[in-house]
Amino acid sequence: MGFTVEQDCPQCGAPIELDETDRLLRCPYCNVKTFLFTPNYFRLVLPHKAQGKEIFYAPYLRFKGNVYYSKAMMVGHRVVDITHVGLPLKGIPVSLGLRPQTMKMKFVTPDTEGSFLKFSLKANDILARAGKLSSGIGSKQIFHRAYIGETLSLIYLPLFLEGDRLFDAILNRPLARFSQDQDVFRQSVNWNPRWKLNLLPTLCPQCGWDLEGERDSVVLTCRNCETAWEASNSRFVQVNFQKVLGKGENTVYLPFWKISAATAEGVKINSFADFIRLTNQPRVVEKEWEGQDMSFWSPAFKIRPKVYLNLSRQFTISQQNFRSEEAIPKKNLYPVTLPQTEAAQSMKITLASSALNKKMVLPNLSRIRFDIKNSTLVYLPFTDTGHEMVQQHLRISINKNTLEFGRQL
Numbered sequence: 050m051g052f053t054v055e056q057d058c059p060q061c062g063a064p065i066e067l068d069e070t071d072r073l074l075r076c077p078y079c080n081v082k083t084f085l086f087t088p089n090y091f092r093l094v095l096p097h098k099a100q101g102k103e104i105f106y107a108p109y110l111r112f113k114g115n116v117y118y119s120k121a122m123m124v125g126h127r128v129v130d131i132t133h134v135g136l137p138l139k140g141i142p143v144s145l146g147l148r149p150q151t152m153k154m155k156f157v158t159p160d161t162e163g164s165f166l167k168f169s170l171k172a173n174d175i176l177a178r179a180g181k182l183s184s185g186i187g188s189k190q191i192f193h194r195a196y197i198g199e200t201l202s203l204i205y206l207p208l209f210l211e212g213d214r215l216f217d218a219i220l221n222r223p224l225a226r227f228s229q230d231q232d233v234f235r236q237s238v239n240w241n242p243r244w245k246l247n248l249l250p251t252l253c254p255q256c257g258w259d260l261e262g263e264r265d266s267v268v269l270t271c272r273n274c275e276t277a278w279e280a281s282n283s284r285f286v287q288v289n290f291q292k293v294l295g296k297g298e299n300t301v302y303l304p305f306w307k308i309s310a311a312t313a314e315g316v317k318i319n320s321f322a323d324f325i326r327l328t329n330q331p332r333v334v335e336k337e338w339e340g341q342d343m344s345f346w347s348p349a350f351k352i353r354p355k356v357y358l359n360l361s362r363q364f365t366i367s368q369q370n371f372r373s374e375e376a377i378p379k380k381n382l383y384p385v386t387l388p389q390t391e392a393a394q395s396m397k398i399t400l401a402s403s404a405l406n407k408k409m410v411l412p413n414l415s416r417i418r419f420d421i422k423n424s425t426l427v428y429l430p431f432t433d434t435g436h437e438m439v440q441q442h443l444r445i446s447i448n449k450n451t452l453e454f455g456r457q458l
């Protein structure tokens with residue numbers, strides 16, 4: 050279950066409840082839509098219950114998503130759902146436990162009173178430890194890990210000092226005796242990160258039309274000038290996209306990221322032919338594949354890790370040249386809920402899971418570096434058969450319950 054966040058409507062001020070993965074805020078009172086954006090972590094506070102005390106906020110890294118790893122001769126995955134303390138402060142809990150589930154959080158604003166202790170541990174180290182624990186194996190055997198997240202944010206736990214004791218300002222209970230060497234506290238006094246949530250009006254930057262999307266969409270579309278947009282550096286920037294025309298009444302368009310890349314280090318993949326040879330596919334390399342860019346495919350929506358791996362591999366190996374056009378499908382558009390930056394994390398894992406000769410490929414993963422040439426959002430036509438969505442060209446199918454379940458991950 051995700052956490053609940055309360056945010057006031059920037060238009061009419063009404064309080065609106067959001068899920069932590071929601072990006073598009075639609076006010077039920079004045080109907081105005083706003084897109085929530087931050088360049089790095091969303092920052093949230095747990096409300097304190099210690100009136101009149103001087104509050105210190107301790108940061109916790111929140112990650113919810115999947116870790117994919119390749120070890121020995123296989124590719125595996127685990128769900129990771131953590132809130133882990135983000136600084137070396139003695140005596141405070143390592144995890145937030147149930148606190149975020151039982152209360153409504155708010156975004157940090159420049160007016161949030163109190164001092165913020167610095168997030169000083171490395172996010173990668175925390176994730177690596179979480180990934181290690183959850184895969185239950187020593188790190189020596191792991192060649193590569195990819196964290197494909199749905200949520201990465203900082204949650205602040207309110208604390209206060211009384212005498213030489215440190216208190217949890219939610220439960221008003223003592224946590225630990227405060228030792229004198231904890232100068233993280235003194236360094237933080239009067240430090241406010243001045244972090245501010247960016248609230249973008251959902252107007253098409255090109256034509257002024259109202260952009261469309263669902264509450265968990267990370268790409269919004271304009272029906273009027275047929276463009277697609279994602280937030281970057283406090284504004285909307287255009288996303289390259291293509292639509293592959295479908296047939297029939299029951300066509301639903303599912304979004305995929307097609308990321309063209311070549312390796313700069315590790316192994317040689319400059320073309321689709323290189324990929325076929327390296328992964329030892331049982332296909333005869335055709336001449337034109339030598340000059341064809343290698344594209345890694347990934348679902349642009351959240352789905353269970355096992356299905357995500359399968360879809361990425363199947364579309365990547367097929368390397369189908371779909372006939373496409375630059376148009377936004379008029380209806381039955383499935384929302385983009387996985388950003389390109391997350392999809393790009395999956396390239397090595399897709400390579401590993403495609404390899405039939407794992408011994409030749411997996412040990413090289415850590416040395417591989419990709420140069421991304423371009424990324425395109427491709428809407429592929431699927432036929433809704435009632436139980437399944439079947440891709441109209443490749444006959445690859447996705448169970449509809451699995452798709453539905455993915456929205457709630």
Ligand SMILES: [Zn+2]
Pocket residue numbers: 058059060061062063076077078079080081
């Ligand atoms: Zn409103």
Ligand SMILES: [Zn+2]
Pocket residue numbers: 253254255256257258271272273274275276
């Ligand atoms: Zn437009």
